[in-house]
Amino acid sequence: MKKFASLLIVAILGGAITLGAYKFIEDEHVPTTATTSTPNFSPVNYNGTPITSTNADFTEAADRTVHAVVHVKNVQISRQPRSMQEYLLGGGELRKGLVGAGSGVIISADGYIVTNNHVIDGATELEVSLNDNRTFKAEVIGSDPNADIALLKIDADEDLPYLPFGDSDNVRLGEWVLAVGNPFNLTSTVTAGIISAKARDIDQYDRNPQSFIQTDAAINPGNSGGALVNINGELIGINTAITSQTGSYVGYAFAVPSNNARKIVEDILEYGDVQRGILGIQGGSINANTANQYDLEVSEGVYVAGVDPDTGAALAGLKEGDVIIKVDDVKISKFSDLSGYLGAKRPNDVVEVSFIRDGETRTLSVTLTKLNTFIIEKPGLEVREASKETLQENGVKNGVIISKATNKQLQRYNLSGIIITAIDDQKVNSIEDVKRIISEKDPREPVSLNFASKNGENKQIIFN
Structure with missing residues (x-):
């Protein structure tokens, strides 16, 4: 297989x-x-x-x-x-x-x-x-x-x-x-x-x-x-x-x-654009490896590896280690079940999330919050707002966080979670800062990005 x-x-x-x-x-x-x-x-x-x-x-x-x-x-x-x-x-x-x-x-x-x-x-x-x-x-x-x-x-x-x-x-x-x-x-x-x-x-x-x-x-x-x-x-x-x-x-x-x-x-x-909402969790599908790694008693569902601050999941009370098994009346066996169902929802919609915690099945009402992202065409990175807690964990005072690579060549690398602190030596504090800096550039010009990596290293890379 x-x-x-x-x-x-x-x-x-x-x-x-x-x-x-x-x-x-x-x-x-x-x-x-x-x-x-x-x-x-x-x-x-x-x-x-x-x-x-x-x-x-x-x-x-x-x-x-x-x-x-x-x-x-x-x-x-x-x-x-x-x-x-x-x-x-x-x-x-x-x-x-x-x-x-x-x-x-x-x-x-x-x-x-x-x-x-x-x-x-x-x-x-x-x-x-x-x-x-x-x-x-x-x-x-x-x-x-x-x-x-x-x-x-x-x-x-x-x-x-x-x-x-x-x-x-x-x-x-x-x-x-x-x-x-x-x-x-x-x-x-x-x-x-x-x-x-x-x-x-x-x-x-x-x-x-x-x-x-x-x-x-x-x-x-x-x-x-x-x-x-x-x-x-x-x-x-x-x-x-x-x-x-x-x-x-x-x-x-x-x-x-x-x-x-x-x-x-x-x-x-x-x-005028697509309204994306987030549950506010990080995680993935449960398989035999994750079940053994986290000592889980279930073989299906979505394991919550983390909860982002100030999101619907955090405000509702979802926690790391929870296993989501149902949203509304839809059974969640794998991550694509979750993404597929939420793909037909909007920010501020309320969903009933059923999950297992400490061997017990519980249900919480979660209000989906809006996902605000922007794609930096060169080099091909989607970024979103970074919470204060995320910035502190990475040892920086400002920046936006990489959601994913949209460039096929970069998709092989695990870039999610890396902080961009500056573009062309201009500090960025929000998505609006990123939009402003990029909009003022000639698309043919190189773009320099300052990164704060997960291990605390700071690097600047120029993309032509």
């Missing part, structure tokens, strides 16, 4: 664009949202006639879905210098080229489309083709790179066919599903399979907790951003990744749950 796991390659499905999945083991990076807010765009609920067939006949669901799934083309303009002088001066001939393609799902009659962030990442122009061959220019309304979800908008002269969101929490193992997209640029392709697993985490490095629906419906490059629907034609997932040694389908495919995607869409439209 270890040998098999080590050979898995996470292949993101969007044409020439790839995205390495990553996982971070702190619950502080788990997105959260309220389920009671009303989106300010054309409704995504579906009021048509439900499919009532009791047989495994997918014709109605397929026909409904193919008209709402689109082909997304990522076009980028690059400058091609013809000499070293042009290169140094930033000159050269401008050239336009297709660098990737994927799929998208229309979720409202007025043209909002959900796709994967990696499908549209870096695009200068986006071209969307409908099933009837009409083509539109698309605008990026917003995105969440962490969840690999993006929201687009096209303007048509008439109402468009769209898919209603289903409840991904209610999908069951063995349930029939359809995957619809544009694999290998073969438009409007439908494949069938079943739900193979829920709350699946496919990142072997434990850097960024994610929770996918796993299916055996055939999904290939170009399917990224397409629809995973149930037999009623309801959207239950956004097809995102496969595990394969070849980059093509070998039996395993993964989709972002529709509840998480819908929350991201509503956040972008209502707030």
Whole structure:
């Protein structure tokens, strides 16, 4: 099994664009949202006639879905210098080229489309083709790179066919599903399979907790951003990744749950960005090693290795050594169960956390608090606010803390928890300081960062 796991390659499905999945083991990076807010765009609920067939006949669901799934083309303009002088001066001939393609799902009659962030990442122009061959220019309304979800908008002269969101929490193992997209640029392709697993985490490095629906419906490059629907034609997932040694389908495919995607869409439209909340713990899934290490009597759940001050978990009374086994009515067997459920919640939502402490099962009401982060594009680090206690533990008076590396090359290193005290020799006390310093820089200029490492060492590194 270890040998098999080590050979898995996470292949993101969007044409020439790839995205390495990553996982971070702190619950502080788990997105959260309220389920009671009303989106300010054309409704995504579906009021048509439900499919009532009791047989495994997918014709109605397929026909409904193919008209709402689109082909997304990522076009980028690059400058091609013809000499070293042009290169140094930033000159050269401008050239336009297709660098990737994927799929998208229309979720409202007025043209909002959900796709994967990696499908549209870096695009200068986006071209969307409908099933009837009409083509539109698309605008990026917003995105969440962490969840690999993006929201687009096209303007048509008439109402468009769209898919209603289903409840991904209610999908069951063995349930029939359809995957619809544009694999290998073969438009409007439908494949069938079943739900193979829920709350699946496919990142072997434990850097960024994610929770996918796993299916055996055939999904290939170009399917990224397409629809995973149930037999009623309801959207239950956004097809995102496969595990394969070849980059093509070998039996395993993964989709972002529709509840998480819908929350991201509503956040972008209502707030302009994704509202992430935190429980406020550090920890991870329990396995045989952790059970032996901490002398635990349970083999499932999430072990609380630490609790951050001034967070919902700390205020509610969660402590190091607690084992979380349930949130609301959802059983928590592993960390991805927790991250997946909280991914459909927002800051200030209240969840009932059941946990084991000293052999007894207890329940506390925890109010999720907002996670405020910022990504320093160069070198590729996500940072968040650091508490006074954290600064004192690291022997510094100011700084922000690294949440995770967003640069693939840095993800192999355990950078979480390291404090950045200065950027370009300017002290930073908050996320706002980081934003100000970075916004005043020319992106082509080097960036120097002062680090206070976990062992008390102070270093300065310049990133070109």
